[in-house]
Amino acid sequence: MADYIIESRDLTAGYGKAVIIQDVNFQAERGKVTAIVGPNGSGKSTFLKTLFGLTRVFNGNVIFDGEDITKLPPEVRARKGLGFVFQVNNVFPNLTVRENLEMGAYARTDKEQIKKDMEEILDIFPILRERQKQKAGSLSGGERQMLAMAMALMGRPKLLLLDEPAAALAPKVVTQIFMKIRDIVNSGVTVILVEQHAKRALSFCDMGYVFSSGRIVMKGPGKDLLADEKFVEAFLGKR
Amino acid sequence: MDLSIPLMNSLTLGSLYTLMALGLTMSFSVTKIANFAHAELVTIGGYVTALLVNWMGYGLGESLIAAFFASALLAVAMDEGVFKPMIKRGSKPLFLLVASIGIGLVVRYLLFIYADLNAVITVQAKANVQLIGRFGRAGITTIHLWVFPITIASVVLLHLMFHYTKPGKALRAMADNEDLARVSGVKIYTLRRLMWFIAGGITGVAGGLWSAYSVITPEIGWYALLRIFAASILGGLVSFWGTIAGGLIVGFAENFGITFMNTYFNVSTAYRPLISFVIIVIVLLLKPTGFAGFDFIGWLKEKMKGGGE
Numbered sequence: 001m002a003d004y005i006i007e008s009r010d011l012t013a014g015y016g017k018a019v020i021i022q023d024v025n026f027q028a029e030r031g032k033v034t035a036i037v038g039p040n041g042s043g044k045s046t047f048l049k050t051l052f053g054l055t056r057v058f059n060g061n062v063i064f065d066g067e068d069i070t071k072l073p074p075e076v077r078a079r080k081g082l083g084f085v086f087q088v089n090n091v092f093p094n095l096t097v098r099e100n101l102e103m104g105a106y107a108r109t110d111k112e113q114i115k116k117d118m119e120e121i122l123d124i125f126p127i128l129r130e131r132q133k134q135k136a137g138s139l140s141g142g143e144r145q146m147l148a149m150a151m152a153l154m155g156r157p158k159l160l161l162l163d164e165p166a167a168a169l170a171p172k173v174v175t176q177i178f179m180k181i182r183d184i185v186n187s188g189v190t191v192i193l194v195e196q197h198a199k200r201a202l203s204f205c206d207m208g209y210v211f212s213s214g215r216i217v218m219k220g221p222g223k224d225l226l227a228d229e230k231f232v233e234a235f236l237g238k239r
Numbered sequence: 240m241d242l243s244i245p246l247m248n249s250l251t252l253g254s255l256y257t258l259m260a261l262g263l264t265m266s267f268s269v270t271k272i273a274n275f276a277h278a279e280l281v282t283i284g285g286y287v288t289a290l291l292v293n294w295m296g297y298g299l300g301e302s303l304i305a306a307f308f309a310s311a312l313l314a315v316a317m318d319e320g321v322f323k324p325m326i327k328r329g330s331k332p333l334f335l336l337v338a339s340i341g342i343g344l345v346v347r348y349l350l351f352i353y354a355d356l357n358a359v360i361t362v363q364a365k366a367n368v369q370l371i372g373r374f375g376r377a378g379i380t381t382i383h384l385w386v387f388p389i390t391i392a393s394v395v396l397l398h399l400m401f402h403y404t405k406p407g408k409a410l411r412a413m414a415d416n417e418d419l420a421r422v423s424g425v426k427i428y429t430l431r432r433l434m435w436f437i438a439g440g441i442t443g444v445a446g447g448l449w450s451a452y453s454v455i456t457p458e459i460g461w462y463a464l465l466r467i468f469a470a471s472i473l474g475g476l477v478s479f480w481g482t483i484a485g486g487l488i489v490g491f492a493e494n495f496g497i498t499f500m501n502t503y504f505n506v507s508t509a510y511r512p513l514i515s516f517v518i519i520v521i522v523l524l525l526k527p528t529g530f531a532g533f534d535f536i537g538w539l540k541e542k543m544k545g546g547g548e
Contacts, residue, residue: 016329052422078424086422092415095408103412106405107424155424 005030005159005190006051011060013050019058020046021214028159028207033181033191035201035222037235038211044194045087047211048161051192052084053077065158079107083157083189087164090148093137097128100136100147104154114154121150124183142173149180159190167196178204198235202226210235243375245494251383251452253490254390258445259463260470260482261393262314262438268477269414269434272335276317276343277467278460280310280439282350284446285455289364292451299366299385299451306447307440314439315432317342323428343461350457366451382452389448390483393441397479400437410434414477462512466493469515472522473529481530489515 004027014020021043028034036044049055051062053074061070069077078084092100101121105114122129125146131139136147145165152160165181166174178200185191195201202208202222210218210231218231225231263277284306291302321338330338354360372379401407409430413420421427449455449463469489474481496514500506522529 054418054422074418074421075424075426078422082422084422086419089416090419092412092419094415095411099408099411102405102408103420103423103425106409151423 002027003030004028005065006192007063008047008051009061009063011047011050011062012058013046013055013060014058015046015055019214020055021050021211024060024214024216026209026216028190028192030190031185031188032206033185033193033204035205035208036192036194036211037196037198037201037208038217039235040196042211043214044211045163046214048084048163048192048194051161052082075107078155081156081158083152083155083160085145085148085152085160085162085165087167087194091136091139091144091151093135095136096133097136097139097147098132100151101128101154104151105156107155117154117156121153124153124180125150142169142176145169145173145177146180149177149184153184153189157189159192160184162191162193164194164196166200174200199226241376242495243377245498247374247377247379247383249491249494250487251386251490252494253487254386255445255449255452255486256463256466256470256489257483257486258386258390258393258448259442259467260474260486261397261479262440262442262445263467263471264474264476264479264482265397265434265438265441266314267471269410270318270322270431271332272322272339273332274317275336275339275464276346277339277442278464279343279346279350280314280442281446281449281460281463281467282347282455282457283313284310284443285450285459286350286354286359286362286446286457287443288447289362289450289455290359292364292366293362299364299447302364303385303444303447306443308443310443310446311436311440313346314435314442318431318435323431347457347461354457361454361456362450363454364447364451368451382448386448386452389444390486393444394479394483397437397441401479406430406433465512465515465519469518469522472519475527475529478530484530489518492518 006028008024008026011024012019012022024047026047036047038044046055050057053072057070061068063069064077064080064082069080092103095103101118105117108114127143128147128150131143136144139147149165162181165177169177181191181193193201193205202225205222208220208222208225209216210225218225259281262280263274266272266274266277287306287309288299288302291297291305292299321342322335325335325338367381369381370378371381371384401411409420409425412423413425413427413430417427446460449459466489470485471482473485473488493511493514497506497508497511500510501508
């Protein structure tokens with residue numbers, strides 16, 4: 001039986017009185033990459049934010065590591081092992097790169113281990129070591145994305161939610177970002193990835209979900225979805 | 240022409256405006272609320288100090304500590320009772336600003352009722368003020384020994400807190416992006432309480448010092464509010480060092496400006512507040528960020544390095 005790190009059950013959520021996602025039943029297997037694809041406005045990012053408690057839940061539950069976290073605020077979810085990388089505004093622009101990384105480890109108390117992790121992270125993202133004293137607001141788009149992922153990793157998450165990590169980045173930087181994501185998964189962190197570029201995401205992931213109008217319309221192993229005529233016709237255009 | 244008296248007055252008032260504006264800078268930078276009820280934090284601090292000194296016979300130091308706690312608790316109550324619930328319901332900054340005017344009115348007129356019933360509509364803390372020296376014709380008193388060190392210590396401590404402590408860095412992070420701070424594990428509401436407590440407390444101390452320096456009324460904070468905003472806006476509403484510069488500029492501009500206008504153009508001293516208003520308009524028109532972004536510590540290090548060579 002599959003070991004799911006997070007599940008949503010009949011989840012309906014949105015902002016204010018507006019319902020954006022409806023009756024979403026979703027599972028992400030521990031140690032794997034799960035991708036969420038779909039057209040613009042299909043509710044992918046809202047779903048990710050709902051997993052982190054950043055939206056209003058009207059119905060349903062979110063189960064993380066066997067515990068119902070539906071009513072927990074985001075800061076408590078972060079302390080339980082969830083990490084989030086926003087699509088935009090994902091760093092603190094007026095803090096230095098190092099301060100941003102420290103903020104990533106904010107909820108942790110193991111000072112010595114934090115120091116070690118900081119060095120490790122700076123080894124994984126060498127460009128950030130060079131930019132340590134620089135304000136994050138002065139970084140390039142790719143550097144910011146790396147900093148955002150590094151910050152999330154400083155929190156030692158069990159599950160990392162990535163919202164379009166490659167949006168608006170140069171192709172060379174996108175390749176680098178996906179290589180880093182693979183490294184993160186190999187280190188034992190589960191990843192849920194929301195991606196506009198369906199082909200790239202599904203060829204990268206273990207399991208894929210397709211959203212449309214706030215609902216899951218298809219799911220399956222990424223490579224199977226890419227081979228599915230119906231999926232290709234509806235979301236990638238005719239071959 | 241002997242300028243020692245306006246110089247001393249400018250320094251004292253500038254320091255007091257700085258101290259009053261620090262809390263506003265702090266609360267605005269973190270919450271983005273233009274809190275007009277900040278004026279009442281000054282007034283409450285002033286009244287607590289004056290009444291404790293005059294009625295209970297406490298020393299100025301003890302009374303200032305009480306003023307710190309009184310205004311700190313009022314600031315926390317404002318946020319918990321009004322701002323926080325409104326923010327949770329999705330209120331925009333403009334609505335919060337209007338609400339702050341409402342809070343200010345309620346507190347001010349409650350204080351008016353209290354002051355009227357107790358015959359303290361005007362009051363001054365009868366602190367044991369002694370002349371300890373002279374600067375030209377201006378006297379240096381024990382009040383100055385309270386005002387200058389407290390102002391400098393407040394700025395330095397706030398700078399250290401915001402740049403070298405975990406809660407301070409988290410407050411700067413919250414100022415940048417509250418959602419990101421939350422997903423980083425920051426308990427934003429606990430930190431907001433801490434921020435309001437400190438901001439309110441410092442402002443209360445400023446009010447307490449004011450009551451020892453001059454006569455106060457229940458409207459003292461309201462009258463000072465324009466100067467407080469001017470000082471804070473000069474600091475870009477985010478910089479503590481900028482606020483110190485802002486407070487001193489307002490203090491000097493008011494004293495020297497009105498002396499100059501009165502001497503040479505026969506302008507009544509009643510127009511003194513106009514100077515702060517002009518400062519606000521000029522800064523917002525020409526450099527809305529004020530002194531924010533000016534790296535004072537870096538500049539100081541550079542100067543010291545230069546001096547050592």
